[in-house]
Amino acid sequence: MRKGSAGSSGQGLRLWLLAALASLLLLPWYGLEGGLPGGWHAARPALLEALSGGRLWLLPLAPPLLLAAWAAWARSSGALVAAGLAGIAWLLVEAFGLRAHGLRLEGLAALLEGSAAQPALGWGALLYALSCLMLCAHGLAWRGWCKGEVFLIGAIGIVCGSILVFVGYPVACVLVSAFQDNEGAFDLLLFAGKITDASIWSLDCLAGGRHCGVAWNSLAQAVLVGVLSTLLGLAFALVATRTRFPFPRLLRIMSVLPVITPPFVIGLALILIFGRAGIVSSLLQDWFDIRRSRWLYGMPGLTIAQLLAFTPISFLVLQGVLQGVSPSMEEASQTLRSGRWRTFRLVTWPLIRPGLANAFLIAFIESLADFGNPIMIGGNFQVLSTSIYFAVVGAAHDQGQAAVLAIVLLVFTLSAFLLQRFWIGRRSYVTVSGKGDAGLPLPLAPWLHRACLAIVLPWLALTAAVYGIILVGGFVKAIGQDNSLTLDHFLTAFAIEQGPHGWFLAGSAWNSLTTTLMVAVLAMPLTAALGILTGYLLNRQSFAGRATFEFLTMMSFAIPGTVIGISYILAFNVPPLELTGTALIMVIAFVFRNMPVGIRASIANLSQVDRSLDEASLTLGARSAATLRRVILPILRPAIATSMVYAFVRAITSVSAVIFLVSGEYNLATVYIVGRAEFGEFGIAIVYSAVLIVIMVAALLSIQALVGERRIGRRKATEAAGSRRPAAAGA
Amino acid sequence: MNQILPGQPRPAPALAATRPAVEFRGVVKRYGPVTAVPGLDFTIARGTLVTLLGPSGCGKTTTLRMIAGLESASEGQILIGGEDVTPLSAAERDVSMVFQSYALFPHMTVMENVCYGLRASGLRRAEAEAMAAEKLATVGLSGFERRLPSELSGGQQQRVAVARAIVLEPKVLLFDEPLSNLDAKLRRRVRADIRDLQQKLGLTVVYVTHDQEEALAVSDRIIVMRGGCIVQDGSPRDLYERPGNRFIADFIGNANLLPVLLRRLDDSLAEFSIGALRLTLPHRGLPDGAAELAVRPQCLGLRPGAAAAGELPGHLRKAAYLGDHLEYEVVLDGSGTELLLKRPVEGALIPEGSAVAVSIDPAGAVVVPA
Incomplete structure (x- = not known):
C-alpha cells in the first residue's frame, strides 16, 4: 500500500496562492501609525492604495503572483521559485527604497516623485512576504530540495527570515548608525572620533585622575567578577561533589535562585543591607559608632551584587565539570604510584582547566552585559551598558554615541563568546559515557576542605540574608530605620478597591504587572516553538549553510540586552517596520533573545534520541511534519518545558533590553521597579520584586506539572522486571 | 495511492507481477567528494529474500537506505x-x-507503535488496531499491546519492529542487521522466524548483514x-x-x-601442483600458470x-580445543603459507611446534581467480 498523500502539496500551493492574493486585495497593506497591530480603519489593501491612493509602485507586487499561478498550473518549479523571489525582492526594494529616513534609493524615489514617505508595513505586507516565501518553498520542493518536503523548506525559510529581520537587521542598523552623523550622512571621521573618545578609553584613574573610560571600567569589572565568581563557584562545586556536605538541597536551591531573580533585585537588597541607610550600616553606627558611608555604591557593591548573581551559574558549570572527571581516572593515577597532590596536579587539574576557563568566560560575558545591577548600585561608576542607556534617555539623546558604545560592548562580548566557543569548546575533555564508572572521587585535602567551607558557609549566609530581605523587606515601614511591620507598600502597589463600578485594580503596580504577564505569556509559546523548530532543523536536517545558521543563532545569545534594546529602537522606530510603542516589540525582543535556550535544550535532547526513530517514522509513511508532531515533540517534552519556563521567567526578569522599548501604555514590572528604586521608594520596589519571585516560582512549578515528565521509562521498575523475566525466557 | 484493506483483493496487474520487486x-551515491557507491545495477525478484x-563500510547499508528512500541516489534510477x-x-x-x-x-x-504506519496512511483507529492485533499475533506477541517498548525484552522488541513493518504489507521489507542486538542463542531462533514469516507471507525481503x-x-x-x-551475486551454495x-x-x-x-588437461579439468602435491580439479576457465586454490578449513x-x-610438510604453530572441534594453525615449510584447519575431536591434541603433514580433500578445494 502506498503511504502518505502526495496530493496535499498541490492543495497547499493553492492555499498559499490564495493567501498571497488576499494579502494584496483584502488585508490593509500599511499598518499606519503604531505598526502592525494598529489601524484597521482607514487602512486599505495594496491594490486600492495603488489605484486610488496613487502609490503606483505597489502594482509590481501583482505580476509575481500571476507568474506563480501560471507556474502552479504548468508545474514549472523554476518559474515558481522565481515568482516567490521576485515578490519578496520587490517588497524589500519598494519598502526600503522609498522612505523618508535612513537608507533609500534616491533614483527610485526621484522616479516616483511625490511618493516620499510611506507608512509602516501592515498585515497585508506580512502575509504577502510569507506567501511568497512559501511559493518559493513549493518550487524548491518540486526541485527535490530537502527530499521534496515543503514543510522543511518553509520552516527553514521562516526561521532564517525571522532571524534576519529581528536580529540581523537591527544589529546592522546599529553598525550603520554608528557611522552616521545626526543628519544621516556617512561620516568616517566622526566615527573615528567617537570610537576613540576619552570617555570610553581614558586611563586617567591610573594616573590619579577621577574617572577611567567606560570601556576599561567594564573590562576591569568583568575580569574581576569572572575570576572571583569562578573561584567561588569552584569552592561550591568542590563542596558539592567532593565532600559529604550535609545540606545538598541548599546548594540546589541556591543554583536555581538567579533564574527566578530579576538581576537588579540583588543590588536593591544589598542597598537595604549595606547602603548608607541599610540595616548593617545602622547597626554599626549604633553599636560601634562607625560612620555611615557610601562605599557600597560603585565597584565594590557592584562586584558583590554580580558575584551573588553569577556565582550560581559558575557553580553549575563547574559542578558538571567536576562530575565529568571520572573517579576511575584519579584511582588509576593513584595505582600508578602518584600521591594525592601529584594526581591533582597531573590529572585532575588539566581535566578541569577548560571548565574553569569556560566558567570564567560565562561570568565575564554576563558581567559585561549586566545592566540592572550597575544602574541600581553602580553610583558614579559607569560601565558600557549604563552609558548606552544614558546616551539614549539622558539629556544628550545621542543615538550615534549609543551605537558606538554598543559596538564596543558587542565586540567585547562577541570576542569572549568566540573564544569560549572555538578555543575552550574544543578543549573540553568532559565526556559522558554510557558506562557507569564505579569508584569514589578523591577526598579533598583537609586544608582545602576547611578553606572551601570557610568560603561557602558565609556566602550561603549572605545569600540567605539577601533573599530574606527581599521577601520581608517590603512589609516593614522603612527597613533599617523603622522596622515596624506594615502592609502599606503592598497596598500601594497591589490594592484592589471597590469603586462605584465594582471592584477595580487600584494599586500602582497592576498596570505594569498585567502587561508583564501578558507579554510573558505571549512570548512563552512563541519562544519555545521557534527555538525547538530551529533546534530540530539544526540537529535533524542538513541543508546548505547549516553551520553558519547554527553559529549565527548561537551568537545572538551573546548580544547584550542593552545592545538589543538600542538596536530595536534604531531599527523599528521608523517605517517600513514601525513597532516601537507597542507590546508586540517587547514580545519579539523576548522571543529572539531567549530562543537560543530552546535551541540548546532541544539539540541536547535530540542528540540523545537515535535518528533511526525519525527514519522509522518516515518509512512508515509519516512525512516530516507528522514525524515532528507525533514522534519528536513527545520525546522533546523536557526541552519544551525548559524553554517555556526560561522564556516565561526571562520575559519577567529581563530589564536591559526592554527598558528602551517600554512606553507609557505598555510598562513592564522590572522597569517600574527600577524607576521606584531610583526615586528611593525601596518599599514598593522590594515588595514588587517579592511578588514577581513568588509568581515565577508558581509558574515554574505549574509549567513543569503541565508539560509533565517523559513517559518513556519503565512505568514501574518492579512490575516491569517481574514481567520481563518469564517473557525473556520464553522469547 | 491505493490502500489495501482487509477483504479487498490485492491490485495485481498482469504486467506488474512479472516485474522485479526492486531494480x-x-x-x-556520493557524499560530497566521496563516492560511496560508484554504480550499482541489480534486480530483486518478488517473494525472495535477498x-x-x-x-562494514562496503555500502550495503547505504544501498538499503536508498531502497527505503532515506538516502537519495546521486545518479541513476531506483524502481520498486x-x-x-x-x-x-x-x-x-x-x-x-x-x-x-x-x-x-x-x-x-x-499497539500504538504497530498502528503508527496505518494511522499515517489514514486508517481509522479501529481498523488499524484490528490489523495490528492480527500481525502481533503473527509474531507471537498477543497480550503485549499495552506495554511500552522499555518493558519488553530485546527479542520481543525485535518482533514488535517486525510487526510494525509487515502490517503495512509493503512491496519490499527491509532488514538492517536486525539480529546484531540479540545474544547468540536468540539470533538463530529469530533468523529462522524471519525466514518462516517471509515464506509464509510471500514477502520480498532485502536483508543486510555482515555475518556470512x-x-x-x-x-x-x-x-x-x-x-x-x-x-x-548468487545463491548461498x-x-x-x-x-x-x-x-x-x-x-x-x-x-x-x-x-x-x-x-589445463582438457575443457574442464586442470592439474594443480603445490610443491610435490598434485590435484585434478575443474579449472573454471582460468589459463595455465600461477593461480590460487581456496581450501575450506575442514x-x-x-x-x-x-x-x-x-602431502605437504609443515609445522604446527597453534592448537586449540573448541569443544565440538579442534582448530590448528599450520605454517607450510618452504612457502611459509599459513593455514587454518578445523578437525574433528579425535585423540589427543598434536603438540605445538611439531612437524606435521597436511593433505587436501579435493571436494573442499576450488580454484579462484586471483
Missing part, C-alpha cells in the same frame, strides 16, 4: 514494483524497514558487496562452492588460500610426522 539502474552481505521511485521520499515509498536498533517509539505502547553464516542461513540469494560494488574471487572465498568460506600452478587433513607423497 537498481546505474545508481550512484541478502546484501559485506564487511516496476515504478520509478527515485524522486520519492521515504514516506511515499511502499517499503518498510526493520532497524538495527528497532527504533521503537519509546513514548508509544506496542546468517546470510547463508536465511537467503534465497546473496549479493556480496565491497567498496560500493557488487563482488558476486554458489557463493560457498564456487567463489568468484579470493575475497569471496575468504569472506564467505573463511577459506585458506594456497598459491598453485595450473596446467577439508584439510593433518597428521603428525613427516610428509609422505601427496
Whole structure:
C-alpha cells in the first residue's frame, strides 16, 4: 500500500496562492501609525492604495503572483521559485527604497516623485512576504530540495527570515548608525572620533585622575567578577561533589535562585543591607559608632551584587565539570604510584582547566552585559551598558554615541563568546559515557576542605540574608530605620478597591504587572516553538549553510540586552517596520533573545534520541511534519518545558533590553521597579520584586506539572522486571 | 495511492507481477567528494529474500537506505514494483524497514507503535488496531499491546519492529542487521522466524548483514558487496562452492588460500601442483600458470610426522580445543603459507611446534581467480 498523500502539496500551493492574493486585495497593506497591530480603519489593501491612493509602485507586487499561478498550473518549479523571489525582492526594494529616513534609493524615489514617505508595513505586507516565501518553498520542493518536503523548506525559510529581520537587521542598523552623523550622512571621521573618545578609553584613574573610560571600567569589572565568581563557584562545586556536605538541597536551591531573580533585585537588597541607610550600616553606627558611608555604591557593591548573581551559574558549570572527571581516572593515577597532590596536579587539574576557563568566560560575558545591577548600585561608576542607556534617555539623546558604545560592548562580548566557543569548546575533555564508572572521587585535602567551607558557609549566609530581605523587606515601614511591620507598600502597589463600578485594580503596580504577564505569556509559546523548530532543523536536517545558521543563532545569545534594546529602537522606530510603542516589540525582543535556550535544550535532547526513530517514522509513511508532531515533540517534552519556563521567567526578569522599548501604555514590572528604586521608594520596589519571585516560582512549578515528565521509562521498575523475566525466557 | 484493506483483493496487474520487486539502474551515491557507491545495477525478484552481505563500510547499508528512500541516489534510477521511485521520499515509498536498533517509539505502547504506519496512511483507529492485533499475533506477541517498548525484552522488541513493518504489507521489507542486538542463542531462533514469516507471507525481503553464516542461513540469494560494488551475486551454495574471487572465498568460506600452478588437461579439468602435491580439479576457465586454490578449513587433513607423497610438510604453530572441534594453525615449510584447519575431536591434541603433514580433500578445494 502506498503511504502518505502526495496530493496535499498541490492543495497547499493553492492555499498559499490564495493567501498571497488576499494579502494584496483584502488585508490593509500599511499598518499606519503604531505598526502592525494598529489601524484597521482607514487602512486599505495594496491594490486600492495603488489605484486610488496613487502609490503606483505597489502594482509590481501583482505580476509575481500571476507568474506563480501560471507556474502552479504548468508545474514549472523554476518559474515558481522565481515568482516567490521576485515578490519578496520587490517588497524589500519598494519598502526600503522609498522612505523618508535612513537608507533609500534616491533614483527610485526621484522616479516616483511625490511618493516620499510611506507608512509602516501592515498585515497585508506580512502575509504577502510569507506567501511568497512559501511559493518559493513549493518550487524548491518540486526541485527535490530537502527530499521534496515543503514543510522543511518553509520552516527553514521562516526561521532564517525571522532571524534576519529581528536580529540581523537591527544589529546592522546599529553598525550603520554608528557611522552616521545626526543628519544621516556617512561620516568616517566622526566615527573615528567617537570610537576613540576619552570617555570610553581614558586611563586617567591610573594616573590619579577621577574617572577611567567606560570601556576599561567594564573590562576591569568583568575580569574581576569572572575570576572571583569562578573561584567561588569552584569552592561550591568542590563542596558539592567532593565532600559529604550535609545540606545538598541548599546548594540546589541556591543554583536555581538567579533564574527566578530579576538581576537588579540583588543590588536593591544589598542597598537595604549595606547602603548608607541599610540595616548593617545602622547597626554599626549604633553599636560601634562607625560612620555611615557610601562605599557600597560603585565597584565594590557592584562586584558583590554580580558575584551573588553569577556565582550560581559558575557553580553549575563547574559542578558538571567536576562530575565529568571520572573517579576511575584519579584511582588509576593513584595505582600508578602518584600521591594525592601529584594526581591533582597531573590529572585532575588539566581535566578541569577548560571548565574553569569556560566558567570564567560565562561570568565575564554576563558581567559585561549586566545592566540592572550597575544602574541600581553602580553610583558614579559607569560601565558600557549604563552609558548606552544614558546616551539614549539622558539629556544628550545621542543615538550615534549609543551605537558606538554598543559596538564596543558587542565586540567585547562577541570576542569572549568566540573564544569560549572555538578555543575552550574544543578543549573540553568532559565526556559522558554510557558506562557507569564505579569508584569514589578523591577526598579533598583537609586544608582545602576547611578553606572551601570557610568560603561557602558565609556566602550561603549572605545569600540567605539577601533573599530574606527581599521577601520581608517590603512589609516593614522603612527597613533599617523603622522596622515596624506594615502592609502599606503592598497596598500601594497591589490594592484592589471597590469603586462605584465594582471592584477595580487600584494599586500602582497592576498596570505594569498585567502587561508583564501578558507579554510573558505571549512570548512563552512563541519562544519555545521557534527555538525547538530551529533546534530540530539544526540537529535533524542538513541543508546548505547549516553551520553558519547554527553559529549565527548561537551568537545572538551573546548580544547584550542593552545592545538589543538600542538596536530595536534604531531599527523599528521608523517605517517600513514601525513597532516601537507597542507590546508586540517587547514580545519579539523576548522571543529572539531567549530562543537560543530552546535551541540548546532541544539539540541536547535530540542528540540523545537515535535518528533511526525519525527514519522509522518516515518509512512508515509519516512525512516530516507528522514525524515532528507525533514522534519528536513527545520525546522533546523536557526541552519544551525548559524553554517555556526560561522564556516565561526571562520575559519577567529581563530589564536591559526592554527598558528602551517600554512606553507609557505598555510598562513592564522590572522597569517600574527600577524607576521606584531610583526615586528611593525601596518599599514598593522590594515588595514588587517579592511578588514577581513568588509568581515565577508558581509558574515554574505549574509549567513543569503541565508539560509533565517523559513517559518513556519503565512505568514501574518492579512490575516491569517481574514481567520481563518469564517473557525473556520464553522469547 | 491505493490502500489495501482487509477483504479487498490485492491490485495485481498482469504486467506488474512479472516485474522485479526492486531494480537498481546505474545508481550512484556520493557524499560530497566521496563516492560511496560508484554504480550499482541489480534486480530483486518478488517473494525472495535477498541478502546484501559485506564487511562494514562496503555500502550495503547505504544501498538499503536508498531502497527505503532515506538516502537519495546521486545518479541513476531506483524502481520498486516496476515504478520509478527515485524522486520519492521515504514516506511515499511502499517499503518498510526493520532497524538495527528497532527504533521503537519509546513514548508509544506496542499497539500504538504497530498502528503508527496505518494511522499515517489514514486508517481509522479501529481498523488499524484490528490489523495490528492480527500481525502481533503473527509474531507471537498477543497480550503485549499495552506495554511500552522499555518493558519488553530485546527479542520481543525485535518482533514488535517486525510487526510494525509487515502490517503495512509493503512491496519490499527491509532488514538492517536486525539480529546484531540479540545474544547468540536468540539470533538463530529469530533468523529462522524471519525466514518462516517471509515464506509464509510471500514477502520480498532485502536483508543486510555482515555475518556470512546468517546470510547463508536465511537467503534465497546473496549479493556480496565491497567498496560500493557488487563482488558476486548468487545463491548461498554458489557463493560457498564456487567463489568468484579470493575475497569471496575468504569472506564467505573463511577459506585458506594456497598459491598453485595450473596446467589445463582438457575443457574442464586442470592439474594443480603445490610443491610435490598434485590435484585434478575443474579449472573454471582460468589459463595455465600461477593461480590460487581456496581450501575450506575442514577439508584439510593433518597428521603428525613427516610428509609422505601427496602431502605437504609443515609445522604446527597453534592448537586449540573448541569443544565440538579442534582448530590448528599450520605454517607450510618452504612457502611459509599459513593455514587454518578445523578437525574433528579425535585423540589427543598434536603438540605445538611439531612437524606435521597436511593433505587436501579435493571436494573442499576450488580454484579462484586471483
